[in-house]
Amino acid sequence: MVDRSKLVAGVFVAGSLIAVGTFAAMDHSKHDPSMHGDHAAMMQQKSVEDKRELVLYPRPVYESTLRNMREHLRGVSQVQRLVGEGRYTEAAEAAERGMGMGHNHGHEGNASEHQFMPPGMMSLGRGMHMAAAELATTLRDTEVTDDLQAVFVAMGKVTANCVACHDAYRLQPME
Numbered sequence: 001m002v003d004r005s006k007l008v009a010g011v012f013v014a015g016s017l018i019a020v021g022t023f024a025a026m027d028h029s030k031h032d033p034s035m036h037g038d039h040a041a042m043m044q045q046k047s048v049e050d051k052r053e054l055v056l057y058p059r060p061v062y063e064s065t066l067r068n069m070r071e072h073l074r075g076v077s078q079v080q081r082l083v084g085e086g087r088y089t090e091a092a093e094a095a096e097r098g099m100g101m102g103h104n105h106g107h108e109g110n111a112s113e114h115q116f117m118p119p120g121m122m123s124l125g126r127g128m129h130m131a132a133a134e135l136a137t138t139l140r141d142t143e144v145t146d147d148l149q150a151v152f153v154a155m156g157k158v159t160a161n162c163v164a165c166h167d168a169y170r171l172q173p174m175e
């Protein structure tokens, strides 16, 4: 006769192995490769399919757009630094300079890329500039209220637009 407790233990172990195997497989398909250096490199070599929509710009517009993007990132960085130093009005100015509505894109600084943008991209761009204007207002209020939580909320709305657009679109110069 089979020892009942051993049988139960055996079933339990087998069940656990299946569970561990399943979990490992799930974990693999779901995890973010950027979290693991070596693994990320391997994944990149296999070139994961890029599902972002390709948008074509004339070369000078492409280059000035990327230049503007780097100014956006500089804006985010300056806002963070200035907020850390409690210089909220200057942070508001940095937000406007780096990311605001007045930050005109394009070859001649006149938003010349708008004609090449799909509507979804256009609205994310507009959303980002509006969120930056709101951030500037919040930062000026913070001089009085000292409400840092409001600053983080407003900053999060700006960067959510950066992330959403980067997830959806990629650029290439037309040759």
Ligand code: HEC
Residues within 6 Å of the ligand: 066, 067, 069, 070, 072, 073, 074, 076, 099, 121, 122, 124, 125, 126, 128, 158, 159, 161, 162, 163, 165, 166, 169, 170, 171, 172
């Ligand atoms: C409306 C869309 C959109 C928004 C909003 C947007 N970006 Fe971009 N950005 C792009 C695209 C498209 C690229 C090119 C990506 C590619 O081709 O892989 C890019 C590229 C960049 C680059 C790379 C520049 C280079 O020299 O290669 C940086 C840095 C960047 N963005 C920062 C930001 C930051 C920071 C924000 C928000 C404050 C932002 N972007 C908002 C669309 C956007």
